Amino acid sequence: MKTAKGFTLDYAIKAGVDLPHVGVGITNDGVESLNLFKDLYDGVVEGWHGFKSSQNHVSNMNPNDLKPFTISVATINKYVKSTRVRAGRSVNGLSLPAFTNAKDRAEVETKLKKCFAGLQTDTELKGS
Numbered sequence: 001m002k003t004a005k006g007f008t009l010d011y012a013i014k015a016g017v018d019l020p021h022v023g024v025g026i027t028n029d030g031v032e033s034l035n036l037f038k039d040l041y042d043g044v045v046e047g048w049h050g051f052k053s054s055q056n057h058v059s060n061m062n063p064n065d066l067k068p069f070t071i072s073v074a075t076i077n078k079y080v081k082s083t084r085v086r087a088g089r090s091v092n093g094l095s096l097p098a099f100t101n102a103k104d105r106a107e108v109e110t111k112l113k114k115c116f117a118g119l120q121t122d123t124e125l126k127g128s
Contacts, residue, residue, distance in 0.1 A: 029099035
């Protein structure tokens with residue numbers, strides 16, 4: 001079995017086989033592979049996140065619902081030397097980075113440039 005772009009189960013587990021120390025055991029190339037290998041991915045997501053495929057994800061973008069840290073700033077500064085924010089992207093119909101090609105990367109760039117061009121240019125969101 002493979003997706004229209006050729007993504008296979010062999011490719012899905014390649015990261016885990018080649019680089020087991022990294023902690024990424026399986027990847028996907030987007031919605032089509034998630035549906036094609038649904039039983040496998042559903043089991044991985046449930047095991048890792050505790051989220052069943054029958055559940056619906058609920059987003060809450062209300063900043064007033066954020067809860068402050070219960071740890072003091074002094075304690076955080078004592079033990080935390082650095083941190084990172086991880087972000088991913090998903091554009092419908094284009095492969096995710098694990099299985100992308102030059103054509104998909106160029107199309108993502110085109111779509112993002114069009115999106116960012118719509119941001120107001122007289123605010124701190126202005127880019128170059």
